[in-house]
Amino acid sequence: MGLGPFFGAKLDEAIGWARKYSIFQYPFVTACCGMEYMATACSHYDVDRFGAGLVRFSPRQADVLFVVGTISHKLAPALKRVYDQMCEPKWVVAFGVCTCTGGFYDNYATVMGIDTLIPVDVYIPGCPPRPESVLDGLMKLQEKIAAGAQRY
Amino acid sequence: MDGQAILLRLTATFGSGIVESHDHRGDHTAVVERSAIRDVLAFCRDDPDLRFDVLMDLTALDYLKYPGREFGPRFEVVYHLYSLPHNHRLRLKVRVDDEGAVVPSAVSLWPIANWFEREVWDMFGIRFDGHPDLRRLLMYEEFQGHPLRKDYPVNKRQPLIGPKN
Numbered sequence: 180m181g182l183g184p185f186f187g188a189k190l191d192e193a194i195g196w197a198r199k200y201s202i203f204q205y206p207f208v209t210a211c212c213g214m215e216y217m218a219t220a221c222s223h224y225d226v227d228r229f230g231a232g233l234v235r236f237s238p239r240q241a242d243v244l245f246v247v248g249t250i251s252h253k254l255a256p257a258l259k260r261v262y263d264q265m266c267e268p269k270w271v272v273a274f275g276v277c278t279c280t281g282g283f284y285d286n287y288a289t290v291m292g293i294d295t296l297i298p299v300d301v302y303i304p305g306c307p308p309r310p311e312s313v314l315d316g317l318m319k320l321q322e323k324i325a326a327g328a329q330r331y
Numbered sequence: 332m333d334g335q336a337i338l339l340r341l342t343a344t345f346g347s348g349i350v351e352s353h354d355h356r357g358d359h360t361a362v363v364e365r366s367a368i369r370d371v372l373a374f375c376r377d378d379p380d381l382r383f384d385v386l387m388d389l390t391a392l393d394y395l396k397y398p399g400r401e402f403g404p405r406f407e408v409v410y411h412l413y414s415l416p417h418n419h420r421l422r423l424k425v426r427v428d429d430e431g432a433v434v435p436s437a438v439s440l441w442p443i444a445n446w447f448e449r450e451v452w453d454m455f456g457i458r459f460d461g462h463p464d465l466r467r468l469l470m471y472e473e474f475q476g477h478p479l480r481k482d483y484p485v486n487k488r489q490p491l492i493g494p495k496n
Contacts, residue, residue: 252489253471285486287478288470 191327198242198268199321200230205241207261210248212275215307224310229317238264243320244297249277250290262297270300270320275307282306332380332419334359340380345371350426360422368425369435375412375421376440383412383421386437389447391455395481405429406457410437427457436461454479 208216220226220234227233235241238261250258262271273293276282279302281291293299300323303316332340338352338359348367353360363371375383388411394400404426412421425434436459437444448459449468456477459465467474473490476483 252474253469287474287483287487287489291488 192325195325195327199324201242202229202231202317202320202324203233203235203240203242204231204245205236205238205243205261205265206234206245206247207258208245208247209250209254210275210277212247212277212307215305215310215313216245216247216274219310219313224314226314226317229314229321231317238262239266241265242269244269244271245274246271246278246293247274249282249284250293250296251288252290253288255290255296258293259296270324271297272316272320273299273302274313274316276304277306279304332417334419334421337381337419337421340378341371341374344374358420358422360424362424362426365425365427365434368423369437371423372410372437372440375423380417381414381421382416383414385413385415386441386443386447387411387413387420389437389444389451391451391457391479393455393479393481406432406455408434408451408457432457433460435459438462453477456480 206213206216218224220232225232231243238244242265244262244265246258262269271293273279277284277289278293281289283306285291290296301316301320303313305312308316334354334357338349338354338361341361342349342352345363345367348364348371350362350364352362361371375381388409390409392407392409393405394403394407395405406427406429408425408427410423410425412423414420427434432455434457436448438448438459438461445463446468448462449464449466451457452459452462452465453467453469454477466472470478475489476487
């Protein structure tokens with residue numbers, strides 16, 4: 180084994196370490212979960228400790244798509260389009276039960292989980308989830324990013 | 332004008348055009364023949380004693396499985412009128428059957444009826460004759476069926492729609 184493979188392996192780890200602490204989020208906020216998302220983002224719980232404090236409202240500059248709140252059938256094409264516009268590498272977080280499974284909405288208007296539209300990396304259940312569980316989900320995502328696991 | 336007097340006035344003017352009328356705790360309702368609804372609405376808006384200048388609401392009901400109404404006309408289109416100058420209210424109803432569920436449009440009388448009627452078309456599948464632009468209001472064009480009809484399956488899944496350009 181020469182220096183090349185060793186160097187390559189370590190480089191991946193270094194990139195993963197750098198990426199997991201520089202999460203640029205795109206918050207796709209549609210419903211009441213947005214309040215809990217804001218609570219998590221603000222100083223009391225402070226996602227900036229995890230390097231995820233800088234929110235980009237352009238999908239082209241974001242790494243992680245936070246889907247926060249109910250997605251209706253009418254909104255589904257917009258979500259798909261935002262996901263397609265994001266540059267790779269990209270990750271998706273389903274925030275709240277509505278995005279995970281449709282939640283208690285079982286009707287003509289609601290998409291039954293965003294994983295019917297786009298691949299999801301981390302599911303954060305709750306209606307809405309506590310900020311602690313959001314941070315837990317964020318740390319799980321960081322592990323995934325550091326390990327270089329990709330789903331796109 | 333008193334609600335009872337409004338109903339009497341309508342009955343005197345339109346005769347058999349008013350099918351029935353009743354009041355419940357001060358809310359006065361007249362059920363109107365479909366062929367007469369356009370004239371009744373215009374009369375309610377323009378008559379100096381009535382002057383119903385606001386169309387508060389226009390909605391519909393589906394009586395498909397309603398006890399006692401299984402064989403009657405399936406739908407009812409409901410107009411809620413309010414008069415700012417006289418501060419009185421009136422509810423008008425039109426009964427429509429499933430086949431040929433068409434009601435004359437009220438857009439030329441109250442412009443707000445445009446979106447109300449689009450919503451009723453979207454949710455119940457009742458058409459409005461003379462509407463300038465009868466498209467779905469809340470649901471998307473690819474949606475199949477009319478979700479507030481009582482025979483729309485509760486757990487029906489619609490096909491997902493792709494991105495539009």
